[in-house]
Amino acid sequence: MRILESNSRRLMLKGTAAAMSAVGMAGWAKLGFAADAKPLPGYANWKIPGDIIVHSSNTLETKRSAYGSSVITPSDQLYVRNNLPPPDPAILENRDNWAIAISGVGKPVTYTLADLKSMGLETTAMVLQCSGNGRGFFPSKPSGTPWKVGAAGCVIWSGVPVRDVVKAVGGIKAGAKYMTGTGGEVLPQGLDPLSVIVERSLPLAAVEDALLAWEMNGEPISLAHGGPLRLIVPGYTGVNNIKYIKQLSFTEQETKANIMSHGYRITPVGGTAGPDLPSVLEMSVKSWINSPLPEDGVVRAGRVQIHGVAFGGVHAVKGVEVSVDGGKSWSAARFVGPDLGKYAWRQFVFDANLKAGEYQLASRATDTSGAVQPEARFENAGGFNNTSWMDHSVKVSVA
C-alpha cells in the first residue's frame, strides 16, 4: 500500500486556501490510497490514515491501537466530529480578522481575533471527547456513529479566558442563566436555521474555565478542529466546544436550536428527546486500556506493561485500578508522566506478570469527588456518556 498525503493542513495554517482546494481529494485517488479504506476527507487529509477509522466525512475516529503513552494526543491522530460540514478554508486566510460578537453583557461588542489576542493568554490541557464516545458498545445500536474509545483525545489549547472577555465588556447581564455559543458553519439552504445551526447553551458555571482559543497543540487551530477560533469548555463533551465560534451570548433562555432542544438529550430507550430531559454537558470519570489489545496479536508471557488513560471529566482523576480477570479482582495501577491539570487525562500503567492463558483486562477509575467508574453503562436512546468499565474491557491471549 502506498500512502501519500497532500499537505492541506499546512496550507490552511498558512491560509493559502485556493491552493488547497486545487489539490482537494484528487490527491487521494491519484496516489493510490487503499481501496478497502474510506479516504480521509479533504479538510482532514493531513491525519495519519493508518491511525484513523473513517466513519464518514464528518466522523473520524482514532484507532485504539494508535494511542501512545505520552499524555498528549497528537493532532494528526485526533478524532473529528462535525455536526455540519466545515466552512470554506478561506476563513483561515486572515485569522486575525475573524470576528466574534459578544452579547448579553454590559457593553455588547464585536471583537476580532487580533483584539482577543491582546486581552489575555491562558493554556489548558483537557480531554476532548464526543458525547457519543462508547456508543459502539451499546447492544441497542442507537443511531449515530458507533464510536468505541476513539472519539476522544487529550489536547492543549491556548486562548483568552472567557471570564477576562466578560470582565472587559462590563460583565454578564443580570438575569442571564446560560452562556450560548454559535458556530460559524454555513447553513444548508432551504431548511429552518434552528433545525441545523450549531448553537449550545451551557450553565454559567462553565464560564469559569472556558477559553476562546486560537491554538491547539502548539499550532493555530486547523479547520478540522474549529479554527480560527473555538470555544473551549473543559470538562464538557465535544459538542459544547463550539467550532468557528462567531457569537457568544449570555442568555436567560436556552437556545431553541434543535441541537440543544432535542439533540444531545439523555432520553430513555424508546422515549422521545425534548428540552425537559437532561442535556449532555459534563463528562464523568472514565478510563480504558490501550495496550495490550487483541489487535496486537498474542501477548508474550511474562512481564506485561498494561497501560491506558483515565480522566475525571469535570473533576480530576484520583486513581485507577486494573483487573486481569474481567473485574473479579482489582489492583492499583500507577500514574505515568506529567499531571497536566484536572481536565487532562492521565496515563496509567500496571506491571503485570501473565502466564499463558486468556485474560479479560479492565480498568476502573476514581475521581476526586469519590465517584467510581461504573461496571454498567447508563442506558439511553442516544447512546451518550458510556463510561462502563465492562464495555471498555478487552480480551487478550497470552502465550
Next chain:
Amino acid sequence: MRILESNSRRLMLKGTAAAMSAVGMAGWAKLGFAADAKPLPGYANWKIPGDIIVHSSNTLETKRSAYGSSVITPSDQLYVRNNLPPPDPAILENRDNWAIAISGVGKPVTYTLADLKSMGLETTAMVLQCSGNGRGFFPSKPSGTPWKVGAAGCVIWSGVPVRDVVKAVGGIKAGAKYMTGTGGEVLPQGLDPLSVIVERSLPLAAVEDALLAWEMNGEPISLAHGGPLRLIVPGYTGVNNIKYIKQLSFTEQETKANIMSHGYRITPVGGTAGPDLPSVLEMSVKSWINSPLPEDGVVRAGRVQIHGVAFGGVHAVKGVEVSVDGGKSWSAARFVGPDLGKYAWRQFVFDANLKAGEYQLASRATDTSGAVQPEARFENAGGFNNTSWMDHSVKVSVA
C-alpha cells in the same frame, strides 16, 4: 506558492520504507516547492516547510515566529540536528526487533525493543536543545550552524527508565564512572570510526532520570528524531541524547570518539579543543520571547501579551522577568499553562501596555538553584551554551 508534502513520516512509522524511497525527494521538485527555500530533506519532509529554516540536510531550525504558546512543541515544527546522516528508514520496518547491547553491568545482555517495552514505562517532558543553540548570536561567528533560538523544543518521551534496565541486569559494574551511549548510524567508509562515530560518555548522575525511549509526542519516534530507540537524558544538551541507540555501556573511561574528546568541549576562543576541557553536558537556565517579534510587523499600541519560554536545564525554572527597555527595568512575568515537570519549559506571559514607540523586549529566567540567566554570553570557540538574555532580546516597533 504550492506546497505539498509526501507522507514519508507516516510511511516510516508504518515501516514501508521501500515505498518511501520511491517517493523520496522527487516529490518536492515535482510539486513546485518554492525555489528560494532549501527543501526539507527526505527523511524530514513531513515537517511544516513554512515553520522551518533549512540550514543543511542535517540541520533544521524552528522559526522563532512558529513557536506557539501551548507548552509542547509539535513534532512537525521541532528542530533536527544530525551528526551523521540518519540510517536507512528500513530500520523502522520492525521496530520491536531493534537491538541494544547493555554492557559494563553485572550481566551483560542484548535486549530487543520488545524486551524493553515489557520492562517498564515512564513518560518525561523535557527541553531538547542543541548544544549550539544561540550560536548565531556570537559576533565571533564560530564554525557550526548559526542557530538563533530554534534548535530547541519541549517534547514528551515515553520509554523504560535506564535505572530499571540497569537493575534488571545486575547493576552497574564497580569502577564505572560513565554511561556511554553509541548511535546506530552507518559510518562513512574509509575513515577512522572514532573520528565519526556518535558516542558520548555521561556522568553516572545522568542515569537517574534517563530513558530508553520509543515514543515522542505520542507517536513512535520518527527517523528524524532517533527512532526506533533513543537515549533520553533530561537536562542534557541534544547531542547527549543518542539517536538509534545500539549500545549502552558503563565504562571507567570516557569514549575516545572524537565527538567526545574534541567535539562539544568548552574551548577558549583561539584555543584548541581537547579532552581536558569541560564537555558540553548539562543545560543552564534560559528564556526567550516568542511574541511579539520584529518579523510580525508593527505591533498595535495598547495591551500586548508578551510571551515566551523559560527553562532551567537540570533544575526547574522558578520565575521569569520581562523588560521592555532593553534590561534597564524588569517586571515579573506570569507562567501560563500546565507545569510538565522540572525538565520541561514553561510558557510565560507579561501583560504590557505599550504606547507608540520603539521597544527592546527581553526576558530573564531564574532557576530553583538560584541561578539567574546572565546578560552576557560565555564566550567560547564552539559557540556553545549561549544563555545571554541580551542576545535573545528583540526590538519591536509599536504604533
